[in-house]
Amino acid sequence: MTYEEFADSRLDALLRYAVMLTGDPHTAQDLVQETMVRVQLSWRRVVASDSPDGYVRKILTNQFIDLRRGSWLRRVLLRAEPDPVAAPSDHAQESAERDRIWGMLSRLPRRQRAVLVLRYYEDLPDQEIADVLGCAVGTVRSSISRALATLRAELVEA
Template sequence: MDQREEQEFAEYFAARREAVRRMAYMMCGDWHRADDLAQTAFIALHRHWRKVRDKGALDAYVRRTLTRAVIDESRRPWRRERSTEVLPDAPEVSGEVANAVATRQTLLAGLRKVPPKQRAVLVLRFLEGLDVAGVAEVMKCSEGTVKSQCARGLTALREALGDELGDLRSAL
């Protein structure tokens, strides 16, 4: 960009900065994020300044760029998290529900410690309800392999769970 174009961009930026920032805030609801989004829009405009033929359409270009930036940011996984000043109240759950949740979390934590092939056999066999032949078909192995992997997986799960296995023994 030459000096004249740089000056034109600087004048446009100074004149429209706050309006674009407010528009970004209205789209996202967070001033810090709005600053980032407005900056993204102005960077894109600066990059394409020479290619813009109709300087009267700059607002439309920035608006479109800003809208796309907001949508792109909302698709990013870390933008789905919401911070709050006050934590929400914990839901009141009955004893049965709390025990079921604790049992499920304990089981999942124990399964993460079991080797992958054994874990797959245990999940297919006991959580999905397949018989030995069905698991063998899914895993493309013999029924004997399924039985041995199941036995080893149960042993590994028992070791992983240790004393917390009490309620789970009856389920498995």
Template sequence: MGGLVDDDAGFREFVEARLVRLSRVAYLLTGQHHDAEDLLQAALVKVAARWRRVSGTGDPEAYVRKVMYNERILSWRRWRRQVVQPAGGVPEFDRAPDGADAVVRRLLLERALARLTWRQRAVLVLRYFEDLSTAETAAVLGCSVGTVKSQTSHALGRLRTLAPELAELMREPMEVERGRVEERTR
């Protein structure tokens, strides 16, 4: 960072320790690896300039995530909504017990998430990946709890519409597990 950070070593240690998790959050927010890298870099540059104050907060990772959410909102507002068109349909795969189902689910989910609005995507990331409460999510996004609840509902409904295959794929493992539980209780 070359003089930009008061505690250069402390900032580097923080980034090295949290880089993977912060990269995942950035990717979930953007849906593109290069956009995620840009988002995380922009957030880290802002945090580096305030590292002394941020490191004293007790939870600098939460601060970095909030900066990423705010940066994403700013970029979204600048460019408005970009229409993302998937490059063709999802290929048909034979069901295989080798983990291919997980890959298919991930691809379906990524494509469906890419078609959500920024706010819907952010609400799902905060609620289900970051495991924040509705109140915490509202605080991060600067909106009301009611907005978080309605956006979550709209986003999940839209995911069901955009990728009904996800519901079918998720139901089967749950039915298998339910059968195991029923056998154990007999």
């Protein structure tokens, strides 16, 4: 498989995954672009791995977790952070609920949000999530538990 074939077949899925992580399509596009540059530069290692898709997902997830730690995004971000407050309720109930969930997810720590997206959006088992994040399976389970407890608490308050 060539880099171009991989990019053609996986780019849309990677972008959807990045949007779920970031909650912002523009930031997600930047994140995927930076990830694909890194993938192209290390393509031989990527294609030689057991799971090129998992390898790239790990790169993207690490890029997301490190997003604000002096990374490239801090230097090029020209717009304000998305407002964590839900949109006014003039929209349909579905839209308001979706915005509320996005707001709750955006307040989670990046690692917890990544764990939830990998589990419930990407439908990965604990071991694969641990491989992507470079941690133990127990850490994955406790991160999921903490994230869900935080979300439950916010739902009860509302």
